[in-house]
Structure formats: structure tokens, C-alpha cells
Amino acid sequence: MMRKIPNSERPRERCRDHGANCLSLRELVALLFGTGPKGLGCMGLSQTILASLSPEDNHETQQESFFRLIAQGRHRSMFHMKEMQGTNGYRLIAAMELSKRYENFQKKKHRPTARKMTISRFEKRLLTRIPEIRRYAASEWLGAIPIHPGGIWGSFFVVAQGDNNSVHCEPRELFSKILLTNAPAFALLHNHPSGSIQPSADDLGLTNRVNYLASSLGLDFLGHWVVSGDHIREVAPNISP
Numbered sequence: 001m002m003r004k005i006p007n008s009e010r011p012r013e014r015c016r017d018h019g020a021n022c023l024s025l026r027e028l029v030a031l032l033f034g035t036g037p038k039g040l041g042c043m044g045l046s047q048t049i050l051a052s053l054s055p056e057d058n059h060e061t062q063q064e065s066f067f068r069l070i071a072q073g074r075h076r077s078m079f080h081m082k083e084m085q086g087t088n089g090y091r092l093i094a095a096m097e098l099s100k101r102y103e104n105f106q107k108k109k110h111r112p113t114a115r116k117m118t119i120s121r122f123e124k125r126l127l128t129r130i131p132e133i134r135r136y137a138a139s140e141w142l143g144a145i146p147i148h149p150g151g152i153w154g155s156f157f158v159v160a161q162g163d164n165n166s167v168h169c170e171p172r173e174l175f176s177k178i179l180l181t182n183a184p185a186f187a188l189l190h191n192h193p194s195g196s197i198q199p200s201a202d203d204l205g206l207t208n209r210v211n212y213l214a215s216s217l218g219l220d221f222l223g224h225w226v227v228s229g230d231h232i233r234e235v236a237p238n239i240s241p
Contacts, residue, residue, distance in 0.1 A: 140193060144178060149184065198233075
């Protein structure tokens with residue numbers, strides 16, 4: 001019971017004087033309850049709950065079991081325990097909810113400033129030319145769209161097929177297919193099944209090689225784009241991704 005603990009050793013006083021990080025899980029939970037059943041008190045109640053989750057008298061094991069219960073959304077099951085009846089258990093639920101909201105706030109705050117991508121009209125048109133089954137494909141592909149004189153768009157076609165995280169294509173293979181279209185300009189595209197449209201170092205290297213070779217062949221290379229679902233991002237040549 002709390003009254004048997006010296007004032008300086010009580011959770012509330014230790015939290016005030018030394019900070020919450022010096023408290024054990026048992027003390028933190030007890031502090032949230034504030035009170036407990038007669039004969040147990042908040043410390044006894046806290047110990048009873050933690051022991052019911054993990055019989056082992058081990059701080060790490062009990063803490064892991066406690067947080068697993070919360071992560072699985074089963075923490076309300078604790079309130080069916082007879083020791084919990086008539087306690088300030090709602091404070092524990094409120095603290096968990098507050099912690100969850102703070103975590104979400106931190107995630108938003110520190111989310112990589114995936115700069116809001118503004119899709120141009122040209123990029124929207126590129127997306128509409130790629131079949132949906134390709135945009136959501138589970139394996140990578142490299143494709144192209146030829147642009148004929150007068151701004152007439154040709155059909156999207158696949159140049160090379162890869163696995164779930166890479167696609168390899170020799171420039172010779174790419175340009176042999178581009179030249180067969182007789183189009184003076186083309187756009188290069190490939191997908192990322194992962195959902196991320198962040199260009200990789202390999203994407204940048206391919207862009208630079210294609211840009212150089214297209215210029216050598218007198219072709220207008222309109223750019224290289226990474227596609228994933230309804231998202232698209234250009235891989236700018238000579239600029240690190």
C-alpha cells in the first residue's frame with residue numbers, strides 16, 4: 001500500500017523530482033490509476049495487472065506483454081478483472097489514447113517532406129496512356145511512349161520486364177524499339193511496385209545515358225518518369241534524386 005512507502009519514494013514525488021523516465025512500468029501505471037482497491041492500492045493493482053499479463057517477475061517481459069496488448073487493441077480486456085472494478089481505469093485508457101495521438105502528431109511532423117508533387121498536364125496524359133494493370137503491376141517494367149510529328153501520341157509499349165524490385169535493359173535494346181516507331185520524340189517510363197516514386201541512383205544513371213544517346217541519334221528525349229499507381233515523378237538528368 002502507498003502509505004507504507006516513504007514520501008520520497010512514491011511514484012508521484014519521484015516523477016515530480018526526477019522525471020517520469022525514472023519510473024518503472026508498474027509505477028507509471030500506478031500513477032495513472034491514482035487509487036486502487038482496499039488492501040491493494042494503486043501500486044498493488046498495477047502489479048496485479050502486469051502479473052496477469054506475464055507471470056514472470058521480469059520488467060522487460062511484463063512491459064513487452066503490456067505494450068503488445070495495447071498494440072493489438074485488447075487493453076480493454078483488463079477492465080474485466082475484478083480488481084479493476086470501481087477504479088480510475090479510465091485514466092489509463094485516456095493516457096493510451098493521448099499517447100497514440102501524440103505519436104500520430106510526431107509522425108506527421110517528421111514525415112519526410114515528400115514535397116507535394118504537382119502533376120503537370122503532360123504527366124497526367126502520360127499516366128492515362130499506361131494501362132492500369134501496368135501502373136499497379138507487382139514487377140518492374142521499362143516502357144516508352146513515342147510522340148510523332150504534330151504532337152500525335154503513339155501507344156505505350158514495354159521495352160523490358162523485370163522482377164519485383166528491378167528491371168534491366170541495354171540502351172541498344174531500348175533504342176532499337178524506339179527507332180522502329182519512326183517517332184522523333186519519346187518519353188521513358190518505369191514503375192516501382194513498392195509504391196514509392198522516389199528515383200534511385202540506377203534510375204538517374206539510366207536517365208543520363210538515355211539523354212546522351214538520344215541526343216547523339218537526333219531524338220528528342222522528353223524525359224524519364226517513375227510511375228506507381230496514380231502517382232508519377234520525373235527523374236531529372238544530372239540531378240541527384
